[in-house]
Amino acid sequence: MRSPRRKPVTAIEPGLPLIPLKLTKSAAFSNLVEVVVPQRTPEQLVLSPHNIRTFLGLMEEFRGADLLRRHGLTIRSKLLFCGPPGCGKTLTAEVFAHELGLPLIVARLDAIISSFLGETATNIRKVFETAADQPCVLFLDEFDALARARADGSEHNELRRVVNSLLMLIDRFKGKGFLVAATNLEESLDAAIWRRFDEVVVFDLPSQREIRRLFELKLKNFPAPFSLAEKAARLKGMSFADVERICDNAIKRSILKRSRSLLEAEFDSSIREGLRRKDIRARLPQR
Ligand SMILES: Nc1ncnc2c1ncn2[C@@H]1O[C@H](COP(=O)(O)OP(=O)(O)O)[C@@H](O)[C@H]1O
Ligand SMILES: [Mg+2]
Incomplete structure (x- = not known):
């Protein structure tokens, strides 16, 4: 058995080697x-x-x-x-x-x-x-x-x-x-x-800061040549998964338009779709 590490944890560290699972x-x-x-x-x-x-x-x-x-x-x-x-x-x-x-x-x-x-x-x-x-x-x-x-x-x-x-x-x-x-x-x-x-x-809905942080993660390999701060404000009330979907859609459409960077028009239209989706969801009975 692996003994636990005693070193104090100062930041989220890289994962420990995985203990293999015995399939009982x-x-x-x-x-x-x-x-x-x-x-x-x-x-x-x-x-x-x-x-x-x-x-x-x-x-x-x-x-x-x-x-x-x-x-x-x-x-x-x-x-x-x-x-x-x-x-x-x-x-x-x-x-x-x-x-x-x-x-x-x-x-x-x-x-x-x-x-x-x-x-x-x-x-x-x-x-x-x-x-x-x-x-x-x-x-x-x-x-x-x-x-x-x-x-x-x-x-x-x-x-x-x-x-x-x-x-x-x-x-x-x-x-x-x-x-x-x-x-x-x-x-x-x-x-x-x-x-x-x-x-x-x-786990709450993301703050503005957290939405911007998620943008950074999602757009790491596909930079946005426009300001994202104002876009984040429009996503108030959305979940992380909603914001992620908007980023992914915008990236896909930009790629299909043969662009090497994120297109603002595609990002805006993905946001509009995300907002529409949220409206529809709000009308459904909550379980
Ligand atoms: N806090 C977060 N940070 C980064 N990505 C997130 C976060 N929350 C959700 N996501 C994205 O949305 C997806 C669905 O989230 P999930 O963890 O299944 O939500 P929950 O279990 O709270 O319903 C995740 O797989 C991830 O891609
Ligand atoms: Mg879940």
């Missing part, structure tokens, strides 16, 4: 989990200064785990990621795993909970067993499916039991890595659920 029998139910070898790195991620500090702190604790345990202290290892879609919850889970040198096990709760009821409890248990077997980041995506299941669970006693047993598994989670749950609907999670997490990390 319990991992053979792979439609419920996806084992991801994390590829994406901090250079591809824009985080708020507050969240950067949170993650550096968590990494430092993880790397100094032996030392802290010798002092009888527990390591923060259960995290709840909240915030609107497209703001980096999934991406951050991957980057975090990459930085820790851990594999990422992604379990989608909506798939698990809506499968045949008799099997659901067994599936959940297997997911947790896999995560207990080896150091990893266990990522419970679509965690709001849980809150939904509890809300309409009245007709389904079994479903309610399943949800409660999942909560118990979370309580007892003593994995060698992290448990990360992600939800877009934090307001629908009740206090009983919140209480189970050591840290709640909020």
Whole structure:
């Protein structure tokens, strides 16, 4: 076993060598989990200064785990990621795993909970067993499916039991890595659920500064020969994923016009499309 590095973490460092994942029998139910070898790195991620500090702190604790345990202290290892879609919850889970040198096990709760009821409890248990077997980041995506299941669970006693047993598994989670749950609907999670997490990390819509930072990342190899500050102002209220789509569309169209740099007209029309898309989405009922 690799011993954790003791060096204090001063900045997001290049990822540690990845611990190979043992594929145990319990991992053979792979439609419920996806084992991801994390590829994406901090250079591809824009985080708020507050969240950067949170993650550096968590990494430092993880790397100094032996030392802290010798002092009888527990390591923060259960995290709840909240915030609107497209703001980096999934991406951050991957980057975090990459930085820790851990594999990422992604379990989608909506798939698990809506499968045949008799099997659901067994599936959940297997997911947790896999995560207990080896150091990893266990990522419970679509965690709001849980809150939904509890809300309409009245007709389904079994479903309610399943949800409660999942909560118990979370309580007892003593994995060698992290448990990360992600939800877009934090307001629908009740206090009983919140209480189970050591840290709640909020992924908000990007600030102007963060939009400009994302422009820099996305346009790194395809520079814009015009000012982007004023463009960022027009994207207020969009998610990172929306801004990324606008950049990608503008780049593609500029390339198809045989341009070697970003065309302002294409960027503007991609923004208009992005705004239209946002309007349509705002008219749809929110789930
Ligand atoms: N904070 C961010 N920094 C850089 N890219 C982002 C960020 N948030 C989202 N993206 C881009 O949008 C895509 C979708 O984001 P994702 O992490 O799946 O959002 P969420 O899980 O919050 O719904 C990512 O794969 C990435 O390309
Ligand atoms: Mg996600």
